[in-house]
Amino acid sequence: MATYSNQHWLLSHIRNSFISTDDSGMCETVMLSDDMPKHYLRKFGNSGSGGDHYHWRKSHKPPPTGGGTTPERNTRHPDAPLQDVDFICYPGLDLSDDEEDMSTHSFDIQMYPEVGAHRFRSNTAQKLEKLDIAKRRAARIKSINYQEEVQPPDSEDFFKRKELPLSKTEPAKKSPKSNEDELSDEGVHSQLTEQLAKSPKQTQNRFVEFARFDGTSQVGMQTKRINVYLNMLPEPDRNYPLKICVLATAKIQEVIGYVCYKTSLQYPEVPLKSLQHYALYMTEDNDDMEDFPPLDNREPCSKFGFSHLTLAERRPLAPVTRVDYHGQLGTKSMTSEEAAEKQAVGEAVCLAMRNTNLNGQTNDPGGAGGKDSSHDNVTEYEKRLLNHNDMLEAPMHRTYRVNIIDKRFFKSDVTLGISGERIEIDQYKNAKFWPQKKPVSTPIDFVAHCEIVERRQLKALLRIWMKSNSSSPSFSTGCTSAPINASVTTLNMGSASTGIAHSPNSPGHSSGLFSSSNIRFKHYDFDTDIHIAQQIQNKLNCILEMRCSDLRRDFLLQRGRKLEKRQLKL
Amino acid sequence: MGDQQQLILATGGYDHTIKVWQAHTGNCIKTMRFVETSQVNALDRTPDKTRLAACGYQCIRLYDLESNCTAPVINFDGVQKNVTRLGFQEDGNWMFTAGEDHHVRIWDMVSAPPHCSRVFDCEAPVNAACLHPNQVEIAIGSQNGSVFLWDVKSERHERIVPEVDASIQDVAISPDGRYLVAANNKGNCYIWSLTSQDQKMSTLRPKQKITPHKRYILRCKFSPDSRLLLTTSGDGTVGIWKTDDFTKWLELCIENYWVWDAAFSADSKWLFTASSDGIARLWNLKEKKTTRDYTGHTKAITALSFKDEIVGK
Numbered sequence: 001m002a003t004y005s006n007q008h009w010l011l012s013h014i015r016n017s018f019i020s021t022d023d024s025g026m027c028e029t030v031m032l033s034d035d036m037p038k039h040y041l042r043k044f045g046n047s048g049s050g051g052d053h054y055h056w057r058k059s060h061k062p063p064p065t066g067g068g069t070t071p072e073r074n075t076r077h078p079d080a081p082l083q084d085v086d087f088i089c090y091p092g093l094d095l096s097d098d099e100e101d102m103s104t105h106s107f108d109i110q111m112y113p114e115v116g117a118h119r120f121r122s123n124t125a126q127k128l129e130k131l132d133i134a135k136r137r138a139a140r141i142k143s144i145n146y147q148e149e150v151q152p153p154d155s156e157d158f159f160k161r162k163e164l165p166l167s168k169t170e171p172a173k174k175s176p177k178s179n180e181d182e183l184s185d186e187g188v189h190s191q192l193t194e195q196l197a198k199s200p201k202q203t204q205n206r207f208v209e210f211a212r213f214d215g216t217s218q219v220g221m222q223t224k225r226i227n228v229y230l231n232m233l234p235e236p237d238r239n240y241p242l243k244i245c246v247l248a249t250a251k252i253q254e255v256i257g258y259v260c261y262k263t264s265l266q267y268p269e270v271p272l273k274s275l276q277h278y279a280l281y282m283t284e285d286n287d288d289m290e291d292f293p294p295l296d297n298r299e300p301c302s303k304f305g306f307s308h309l310t311l312a313e314r315r316p317l318a319p320v321t322r323v324d325y326h327g328q329l330g331t332k333s334m335t336s337e338e339a340a341e342k343q344a345v346g347e348a349v350c351l352a353m354r355n356t357n358l359n360g361q362t363n364d365p366g367g368a369g370g371k372d373s374s375h376d377n378v379t380e381y382e383k384r385l386l387n388h389n390d391m392l393e394a395p396m397h398r399t400y401r402v403n404i405i406d407k408r409f410f411k412s413d414v415t416l417g418i419s420g421e422r423i424e425i426d427q428y429k430n431a432k433f434w435p436q437k438k439p440v441s442t443p444i445d446f447v448a449h450c451e452i453v454e455r456r457q458l459k460a461l462l463r464i465w466m467k468s469n470s471s472s473p474s475f476s477t478g479c480t481s482a483p484i485n486a487s488v489t490t491l492n493m494g495s496a497s498t499g500i501a502h503s504p505n506s507p508g509h510s511s512g513l514f515s516s517s518n519i520r521f522k523h524y525d526f527d528t529d530i531h532i533a534q535q536i537q538n539k540l541n542c543i544l545e546m547r548c549s550d551l552r553r554d555f556l557l558q559r560g561r562k563l564e565k566r567q568l569k570l
Numbered sequence: 571m572g573d574q575q576q577l578i579l580a581t582g583g584y585d586h587t588i589k590v591w592q593a594h595t596g597n598c599i600k601t602m603r604f605v606e607t608s609q610v611n612a613l614d615r616t617p618d619k620t621r622l623a624a625c626g627y628q629c630i631r632l633y634d635l636e637s638n639c640t641a642p643v644i645n646f647d648g649v650q651k652n653v654t655r656l657g658f659q660e661d662g663n664w665m666f667t668a669g670e671d672h673h674v675r676i677w678d679m680v681s682a683p684p685h686c687s688r689v690f691d692c693e694a695p696v697n698a699a700c701l702h703p704n705q706v707e708i709a710i711g712s713q714n715g716s717v718f719l720w721d722v723k724s725e726r727h728e729r730i731v732p733e734v735d736a737s738i739q740d741v742a743i744s745p746d747g748r749y750l751v752a753a754n755n756k757g758n759c760y761i762w763s764l765t766s767q768d769q770k771m772s773t774l775r776p777k778q779k780i781t782p783h784k785r786y787i788l789r790c791k792f793s794p795d796s797r798l799l800l801t802t803s804g805d806g807t808v809g810i811w812k813t814d815d816f817t818k819w820l821e822l823c824i825e826n827y828w829v830w831d832a833a834f835s836a837d838s839k840w841l842f843t844a845s846s847d848g849i850a851r852l853w854n855l856k857e858k859k860t861t862r863d864y865t866g867h868t869k870a871i872t873a874l875s876f877k878d879e880i881v882g883k
Contacts, residue, residue: 137641140639140641140643141641141642141643141644141645142643142644142645142683142684143644143645143646143647144644144645144646144647144677144683144684144685145646145647145648146630146646146647146648146649146650146675147648147650148685148686149686150686150687150688150689151678151685151686151687152687152688153678153687158663158664158678158687159664159705159706159722159723160705160706160723161704161705161706161723161769162660162703162704162705162706163704164703164704164746164747188795188837188880189837189880189881190835190836190837190839190840190878190879190880190881191577191836191878191879191880191881192577192593192594192835192836192837192840192878193835193837193839193840194881195577195593195594196594196840196861198594199594199595205595205596205597208596208863208865209865211598211865211866212848212865212866212867212868214598214601214866216601221868247868265597457826
């Protein structure tokens, strides 16, 4: 078989199999940088196979030589070091036209989110079992036919008129009319009043908002069952996991909240800290916590395939760091479990962080900055840690499914990709109905700002401002650089404050409001889920902040000036 | 009666689930799956508090509250259209159901397999029904604007149309048996005085019309002491009215959400509301603010049931 004897194919296959079966998501971190098949391909196979590749594509036939020659070589020199000729590119693998594309092109492996360690049973087996359960259940349910014939009651007394003490209540009601405003009922108490009086005010669980992620008995929604060990419990209890069922859409942060909620119900005597103190860690089913960093708070829990997790206090810093440009911090080992040491190290890191110049900037983007109170440095430190993580992860490429708002109100489904280098807007592949539009890619240097202009109950209107690279005001309608219609405006649109009004497309209007400085900005509007909008906003602004984007500064400056002017006019 | 019996609140909504809450803490005790195709239109508990009845689109189900089982104990087959209301006679001997199939049915719940012992045809979809405290008359409100008072014992009835081209959304009879109220989708409430003599059917006498809301009224209910009347509406408010003169006593507001249902505590000092934000709330009527939130539903809550008890003076 040509396939199994091709090193390139085998390497790619091993790599992809590993990535696709890894539940933890750790492989992305570890393996992202060293794509061995590609590496070898660059090293050995570039010149020759590139030609081959081109040739095969042209002829649309399997290569006559590739299949025959490789196995021969293999059997002859199984251990020989790779040579130029040995590493033959497998057609269609890896070699993409775009050099910058880092992903390997192997088969898309479809995974079912529910698959755990065992394979799926056949549909029939499952269906039969379901039917069986339903049957057994039905046996216990009494069934009544709604349409059945009327059978009048046998006894005359079946319907019995009850005499109401009408005459007595009337005068009694009239007398206490004087103090009616208080509605006092001569001290009549109900059971509810009594129980409420007995239970102190703080009985209302502070994690109660997370109760809505409860997945038990949800109909038509994907749920996830996880066994969570609770690290903060005393010895006997912590060895038994808390079994929870959450909505699959819940983010890890929300799962933590839900676990805290369940914990506070089940172990009311255990004091719990606030949410940001806790994290979910990967765990063996014998409740040994692993030395991996905690699950990412912002990912939906459906992404991870674990059956067991541990809720524990967030460790000061992950022993595995994701991005290498904060080397100063990453080299410090934080695996120690001892609290005192943890504290000391934490403080050291805290200090280090204050002094560290991340890309020449000291202020943090998350909003924790400003007041530098060194008193409660633990919480302060943790806040910083979160922001720090945000900053580390911000440049990583992520895609979001959002709706772009075209020409005032048409929406179309697009994928918004954000990385440290660029923003890409691509129409979603399955989008029917609308004619396909060209994808847009904007270097991050042209991006000015990202904001949420309108918050509704669940949805939010997200606006990304970028530099418009045309100076003529008339290009705002069929703009060439942005095939997906971005409305071009100058800054002093009232729309930034009113929200709903998308900037008008008429060129005359837009030129009339031409800004004094020569930079013109345009914006794309997206309609999306409020959480996603928040994520995008944080991520993008974090990137901009870290890059010390001049454009952003100019943008905010200009806008500030415009606002001042407007206020002066008013 | 159970001395240490838990006070529970039951809620159901558009997420096809019924949740049972510990009333004084706000903790969810149990979640039951309703029918996958239906919201919960109304909930009521049997007078012995052991069972919870729920109705929705093409279904009526009774659940056992005492066991851990979340499957129903009684299921009605062949139900057509929405069943909008149900309720129990005070001894639990029979149950009434009202639905958009134009019929109000009485179910004998004591005989071995429960069976239907009376049917009343309203000739229009029925939106609401409520039992008179005398336990033999049922007030009915229909989509074509008719209000009926139906005597289950003698099978006689009376019909009134207070306002044409309006759909009656809810009806209520005060626990002291003095007033009948019908609320419609235009935001109007019609009030009649009820009088009854020597075992005969009550007679209706128009008393007053009030306009509590500008929009859709969803429910109206009297407080257990009959001194207050509440109306819940699609305008996000609950109006509470004094029954002495039917003037407004106070208004509770859940902005931007429909308030679908509400229930008083037995001493009329507390009020539960169910609204479309998926949160049930407990209000302290004296202080006019919420003291508990019951969160857990993922969609609008459309019905709730709360059975309280007076524990002496």
